[in-house]
Amino acid sequence: MQHWLLAYGGxxxxxxxxxxxWIGLYMAPAYKSALGDLMLAQPRFMAAAAFYxxxxxxxxxxxxxxxxxxxxxxxxxxxxxxxxxxAYATYDLTNxxxxxxxxxxxxxxxxxxxxxxxxIAAAAGWLAASRWG
Numbered sequence: 185m186q187h188w189l190l191a192y193g194g195x196x197x198x199x200x201x202x203x204x205x206w207i208g209l210y211m212a213p214a215y216k217s218a219l220g221d222l223m224l225a226q227p228r229f230m231a232a233a234a235f236y237x238x239x240x241x242x243x244x245x246x247x248x249x250x251x252x253x254x255x256x257x258x259x260x261x262x263x264x265x266x267x268x269x270x271a272y273a274t275y276d277l278t279n280x281x282x283x284x285x286x287x288x289x290x291x292x293x294x295x296x297x298x299x300x301x302x303x304i305a306a307a308a309g310w311l312a313a314s315r316w317g
Contacts, residue, residue, distance in 0.1 A: 187317035191248045194312025196240040199305040203236075206297060218287045240305070243267065247306035248313065257310045264306025265299045272298025 207215075216223055246267050251260025276291035276298075 187313050188244065190317045191244050191252070191309040191313035192240060193309075195243050195248060195305045195309030196236065198308035199240060199243070199301060200236060202301055202304060206301070214290065214293075218290045219285065222283075222285060239271070240309075242271075243302060243306050244309055247302070248309040251306065251310040252313060257307045257314070260306040260310035261303040265303035267306075268302025269295060269299040271302070 243264055247263035248260050250263050251257055272295045276286075276294050279286040280288055280291045
């Protein structure tokens, strides 16, 4: 059980830290510029927390676990990249297909970020479980 908690913790903490930097420092102006009035003044923190908790569990199940079975952080990262690409593409391409003001460039950037973020988070979860589990 400790093994999986470490995998989950490593995944969640790395994802939170990286996404905070990405959204908070780098992308906030781009989101505000592109989305304007669609943006809330303050995020809905409970919804954000629910996303991170659920998504981290999905990363552990679909990416970290296969990496641990293969004894390979590369397997975890690859599975994470595929999961991130699919998850973020689902969100971004749905928004692009139904919202007038949703820019394609933002979607493409976000999909790339989702793949990279999820790959790194899966590798971090793998490392935490492998090293300390």
